[in-house]
Amino acid sequence: MTPSDNQKRIIEAVDAGFDAQLATTRAFVAIPSTRGAEAPCQDMIGDLLHARGYEVDDWHIDIDDLKDLRGFGPITHDFSRARSVVGTYRPSRSAGRSLILQGHCDVVPAGPLELWDTPPFSPVVRDGRMYGRGALDMKSGTIGALYALEAIKAAGFMPTARIHFQSVIEEESTGVGALSTLQRGYRADACFIPEPTGGRMVRAQVGVIWFRLKVRGHPVHVAHATSGSNAIMAAYHLIEALQKLEAEWNARAASDHHFKTLVHPINFNPGIIKGGDWASSVPAWCDVDCRIAILPGWSVADCQKEILACVAHAARDHRFLSNNPPEVEWSGFLSEGYELANAADAEAAFGTAYSAVYGGAVQDLVFTALTDTRFYGLNYNIPSLCFGASGEALHGFNEYVDLASLRQATKATALFIAEWCGLEKA
Numbered sequence: 001m002t003p004s005d006n007q008k009r010i011i012e013a014v015d016a017g018f019d020a021q022l023a024t025t026r027a028f029v030a031i032p033s034t035r036g037a038e039a040p041c042q043d044m045i046g047d048l049l050h051a052r053g054y055e056v057d058d059w060h061i062d063i064d065d066l067k068d069l070r071g072f073g074p075i076t077h078d079f080s081r082a083r084s085v086v087g088t089y090r091p092s093r094s095a096g097r098s099l100i101l102q103g104h105c106d107v108v109p110a111g112p113l114e115l116w117d118t119p120p121f122s123p124v125v126r127d128g129r130m131y132g133r134g135a136l137d138m139k140s141g142t143i144g145a146l147y148a149l150e151a152i153k154a155a156g157f158m159p160t161a162r163i164h165f166q167s168v169i170e171e172e173s174t175g176v177g178a179l180s181t182l183q184r185g186y187r188a189d190a191c192f193i194p195e196p197t198g199g200r201m202v203r204a205q206v207g208v209i210w211f212r213l214k215v216r217g218h219p220v221h222v223a224h225a226t227s228g229s230n231a232i233m234a235a236y237h238l239i240e241a242l243q244k245l246e247a248e249w250n251a252r253a254a255s256d257h258h259f260k261t262l263v264h265p266i267n268f269n270p271g272i273i274k275g276g277d278w279a280s281s282v283p284a285w286c287d288v289d290c291r292i293a294i295l296p297g298w299s300v301a302d303c304q305k306e307i308l309a310c311v312a313h314a315a316r317d318h319r320f321l322s323n324n325p326p327e328v329e330w331s332g333f334l335s336e337g338y339e340l341a342n343a344a345d346a347e348a349a350f351g352t353a354y355s356a357v358y359g360g361a362v363q364d365l366v367f368t369a370l371t372d373t374r375f376y377g378l379n380y381n382i383p384s385l386c387f388g389a390s391g392e393a394l395h396g397f398n399e400y401v402d403l404a405s406l407r408q409a410t411k412a413t414a415l416f417i418a419e420w421c422g423l424e425k426a
């Protein structure tokens with residue numbers, strides 16, 4: 001579809017502002033905002049919103065307010081500096097549909113620095129890409145949404161509906177940042193999250209459960225290791241049992257409406273392993289932090305029971321574990337899967353925006369990771385779209401966002417805001 005004159009003006013405004021957008025993105029990516037260290041990012045977003053005239057709400061998150069809400073995941077780390085920041089735009093005349101735009105500012109750890117070609121928190125622009133931890137997931141998307149709003153203003157328009165621009169934490173471990181905005185009372189007719197989806201619309205996404213296996217036993221000298229109380233070897237036995245559970249769940253996924261199209265939608269990942277104290281002592285302890293996916297419609301509580309049963313069963317067969325039963329601790333995500341629902345109007349508005357930028361219709365993405373959309377969709381039936389740029393190596397090394405795709409996604413975001421919220425001349 002050829003863009004209308006208004007759409008063209010907004011598209012041109014995104015182009016005109018793109019250098020400034022990249023400069024802001026680069027400054028945002030330079031902040032090493034791993035879990036617990038998001039505060040400087042929240043400060044920066046608060047400043048950007050203030051400078052643009054938004055009404056800013058910046059609050060400390062209290063776990064007690066959230067712990068009984070659907071989708072809450074236990075917090076096992078220091079949470080004393082956790083904040084959410086929301087900037088609200090209120091139209092002078094309310095005519096359109098209200099919108100939440102949300103991004104998470106937490107990033108996953110960079111890992112060994114020697115595996116990066118350039119330092120992860122010194123973003124580099126090269127060959128049409130921006131490299132850096134969080135450049136793709138999802139700092140470029142968050143700043144892109146802010147500049148989408150800027151482009152509407154620069155093109156001489158004002159949205160005619162309330163908009164909440166939300167910066168949240170903990171998307172990578174529990175989702176409590178997004179949950180806190182709902183607890184605070186933020187609602188809208190739709191939510192849009194510019195995660196990097198490679199220019200596709202998330203149709204369905206997995207849920208995720210995090211748990212920690214804790215194996216404890218008797219330390220002995222390595223000369224007596226055949227007495228069989230090696231906690232690290234025992235933990236491997238449990239990991240192998242959980243891989244069988246993963247296979248069972250993948251077999252079950254073959255009958256899922258969306259996920260049957262994927263070969264291996266359920267991924268079990270032992271992500272951190274710690275254990276032992278000395279090379280010549282048989283390790284008395286081992287902790288393994290694990291992640292496993294579940295599908296939309298699966299009950300988190302039932303899947304937790306299956307994990308416990310799998311671990312207990314594997315322990316019964318094992319000489320050491322049968323006398324030293326391992327513990328399972330819930331250590332983060334307890335998240336349901338989510339399938340986009342109740343979203344025909346929002347999808348139609350996005351379709352108009354998409355076709356003006358890309359031509360044609362947007363393709364679906366069946367996503368084997370999760371996003372914060374689930375809280376809006378599942379807890380409050382708010383249609384919740386997830387769409388954004390492309391790139392590579394999110395959660396890996398040399399993560400980058402493709403800048404041409406970011407420019408297009410920013411244009412589509414701006415046109416979606418225009419279509420959904422409505423515009424008037426400024």
Ligand SMILES: [Zn+2]
Pocket residue numbers: 104137138171195
């Ligand atoms: Zn993300």
